[in-house]
Amino acid sequence: MEVVTLAMEKGSVELGPNLLSGVSLPAAVVHEGPLNHNLAWMQRFAEAHGARLAPHGKTTMTPALFRRQLQAGAWGITLATAPQCRAAFTHGATRLLMANQLVGQANMAIVAGLIGQGATFYCVVDNHDNVRELGRFFAERGLTLSVLIEVGVAGGRCGCRNQQEILSLAEAIAGEPALSLAGLEGYEGVVHGDNPEAGIRAYAKYLVDVALELEAEQRFSEPNPIVTASGSAWYDVIAEAFQTSLLQEKFTPVLRPGCYVVHDHGLYREAQSAVLERRPDLHQGLEPALEVFAQVQSLPEPGLAIVALGKRDIGYDPLPVVLRRYREGGDPAQLLSVAGWEVTNIMDQHTFIKLPEGGADIKVGDILAFGASHPCLTFDKWRQLLLIDADLNVKERLATCF
Known part of the structure; x- marks a missing residue:
């Protein structure tokens, strides 16, 4: 089957790959x-x-x-x-x-x-x-x-x-x-x-x-x-x-x-938590769908990871949060620990993460999913986002008009 390549402002992506293999990161994604x-x-x-x-x-x-x-x-x-x-x-x-x-x-x-x-x-x-x-x-x-x-x-x-x-x-x-x-x-x-x-x-x-x-x-x-x-x-x-x-x-x-x-x-x-407190009859509420995936770029000293993610990729007021970690090319169902990981600083294209003691399993190339506050300030950094399914397979490209 012919593979269609979609040009992106930040890297390129083949329609249909898994986010853990074959997608140039960082990439902004929307969970289907x-x-x-x-x-x-x-x-x-x-x-x-x-x-x-x-x-x-x-x-x-x-x-x-x-x-x-x-x-x-x-x-x-x-x-x-x-x-x-x-x-x-x-x-x-x-x-x-x-x-x-x-x-x-x-x-x-x-x-x-x-x-x-x-x-x-x-x-x-x-x-x-x-x-x-x-x-x-x-x-x-x-x-x-x-x-x-x-x-x-x-x-x-x-x-x-x-x-x-x-x-x-x-x-x-x-x-x-x-x-x-x-x-x-x-x-x-x-x-x-x-x-x-x-x-x-x-x-x-x-x-x-x-x-x-x-x-x-x-x-x-x-x-x-x-x-x-x-x-x-x-x-x-x-x-x-x-x-x-x-x-x-x-x-x-x-x-x-x-x-x-x-x-x-x-x-x-x-804000949604406050809505549900005022209106408990509403149940469940909304779910976060927007994330940015990026890779660990450097481990320059104990207790510090530098990620190839910056202000040009994600909203940063307040700082983004680390949600999940995967191994590149690995199984999306196999999550690695991010307990105690703390984003401490963000630059144009680098994010600093303070690691807890004993975080020896981290590797350069590990893929992190980040969440941010106020989605407007992440969308406007991208010409295109990726719609992904529960298994992190790319389903569709979502072009923006900023």
Whole structure:
């Protein structure tokens, strides 16, 4: 049978080899089993709460994962920039929610092109000047742009800071024939304080209350307007706030977590533990699917291993963690001990591991699986990741569009 070789930014891989033999390392991998579990788990969660799912694509910028999310039932894909939206549309995502302000004529031109090609597109606004510029730009091209007012918080990121600003912006949008007010958008991840859960619950209620008030005043231009929020840490709290019968009768609630698709071994593992404490009825939860495999490169002195893995390969804030160890060319079922191994430093292409006493079985060439925190900061280091099965066989290449 002919073997197909796939060019990679970092080495090359033959389609179908085992990760322990024949794959140039380091390599970023996505485990097929946990990936499929996470896709189904979050889709069920959204549907059980009467919400639509528009996963944030900036996490992975991987069209093959977008396709899997849409096939699992996602309503659309969320993106952060106009070029990201163009990449997603090029690869088949037709409903795009840009959870950011559309600023700059070059970016507006990208979006105008997408709408002209049939994309259903939404972006957010929080400023009168931006509303006027968008209205002029899209009117000149005979297009209508659907916008969501962003509801912000004091000291946070973007968004209107109070209800008066929101109502004033709604009036400004109504005065622009090329703009259509399609709903409200928010992001709870910018809410902080001594009791973040209470603050986020209050913010979610405020978002819902403002949406209902604007609907009662007939401010929205589209039927079943969107109300959307939610990252990957507090999606349960947002979903509960969106589950009111009055909101669901009149609106389209949309959740936008992104990191759930591959989860992680740090920030979002901790966040998921908190979700399950708040909602023990959910069971099991998400599973980490993203890892980076690399080889021991040097054993320069007792108690120290240097691994051919660096900041160019994996997220490093906090430092990656050693999960498992294999012998090169060995049986994937035969795991070697990593008990007491500690990553102490990471450079551009080297990782330092402090070894416990008695770690004499380690060899140069041993293969280590690493986990990291915040998957966004690992995906963007790769032009391609490898989808692998439970036996570490490569099933598919997953190209990225960063």
